[in-house]
Amino acid sequence: MNKERIARSLPGIPMLLVLLAVSIVLPLAFLWWIGSVVAPLGDAIGVAEGLGFLLWIAAFAVVVIGWYGLTPVNPNEARAVVLFGRYRGTIRDQGLAWVNPFTMRRKISVRVRNFETNKLKVNDHDGNPIEIAAVVVWKVTDTAEALFEVDDYENFVNVQAESALRNLATSHPYDAHNDGQVALRANQAEVADQLRQEIQDRLEKAGVQVIEARISHLAYAPEIANAMLRRQQANAVIAARTRIVEGAVGMVEMALEQLSAKQVVQLDEERKAQMVSNLLVVLCSEHETQPVLNTGTLYA
Numbered sequence: 001m002n003k004e005r006i007a008r009s010l011p012g013i014p015m016l017l018v019l020l021a022v023s024i025v026l027p028l029a030f031l032w033w034i035g036s037v038v039a040p041l042g043d044a045i046g047v048a049e050g051l052g053f054l055l056w057i058a059a060f061a062v063v064v065i066g067w068y069g070l071t072p073v074n075p076n077e078a079r080a081v082v083l084f085g086r087y088r089g090t091i092r093d094q095g096l097a098w099v100n101p102f103t104m105r106r107k108i109s110v111r112v113r114n115f116e117t118n119k120l121k122v123n124d125h126d127g128n129p130i131e132i133a134a135v136v137v138w139k140v141t142d143t144a145e146a147l148f149e150v151d152d153y154e155n156f157v158n159v160q161a162e163s164a165l166r167n168l169a170t171s172h173p174y175d176a177h178n179d180g181q182v183a184l185r186a187n188q189a190e191v192a193d194q195l196r197q198e199i200q201d202r203l204e205k206a207g208v209q210v211i212e213a214r215i216s217h218l219a220y221a222p223e224i225a226n227a228m229l230r231r232q233q234a235n236a237v238i239a240a241r242t243r244i245v246e247g248a249v250g251m252v253e254m255a256l257e258q259l260s261a262k263q264v265v266q267l268d269e270e271r272k273a274q275m276v277s278n279l280l281v282v283l284c285s286e287h288e289t290q291p292v293l294n295t296g297t298l299y300a
Helices: 012-041 047-067 143-148 153-171 188-206 222-261 269-284
Strands: 070-073 077-083 086-091 095-098 104-109 113-116 120-123 129-140 208-220
Touching: 012 047, 012 070, 012 095, 070 077, 077 143, 086 143, 104 143, 113 153, 120 153, 129 153, 129 188, 143 188, 153 188, 153 208, 188 208
Parallel strands: none
Antiparallel strands: 070 095, 077 086, 077 104, 113 129, 120 129, 129 208
């Protein structure tokens, strides 16, 4: 596998000054050579002068090729250097650098990026069809792996993120029905951590770090949304009723204990049962209760 390493390079500003100086001096020196060496000879130009012309042409070619070695590197960008099909390293230091002019320098962004997956329609752990989407925040950490280990690293990130999201959705129910069960809707922080880790495992070979992954859209599929809404409402009513009954029983128990402890009134079992019945009706009723005054006796 290709792992990122630092490419050999020279500071760009000094090399720019050298190339500028050579580009100015070289034509002047060539004109001087033409005027002082070649012109006096006229038609009698020998082998030495011919070789001189070739050397001057080679010098001009070297200077022109040297300009192609200058490589600007913008902030939060990198340049992967490839020489004759072999990876030679990556330049990360921003500014101007000079490398071998015969190399190919591929630009790659190392900025933090994010995208939102498509809305996927999948079945959750209970088999209910749901719609789910996620936002993924990522960046390239190893430029060599991103460029040379996968075909298109951006498309690779998108596809693997959707695959991980689909697998996560099928591993958990939409709503928790048992204590301790991880649900997509109720345990969003835990689900987000699992999603980020699963995407990271899939993208390890692509030199990508997943910074954050969280669910951005979660809903039942339209064909069962109404039925699930009624189910959620029924569960809410049952939970509320259970809480009311638990509270009412506790209040009745507390009332009986305090009446007995303070000896306010002595109640036999029948009167206790009547009192419990009345208190439960008052505390658990959905409507305001109307008091009924009894002027007689319970035993009449």
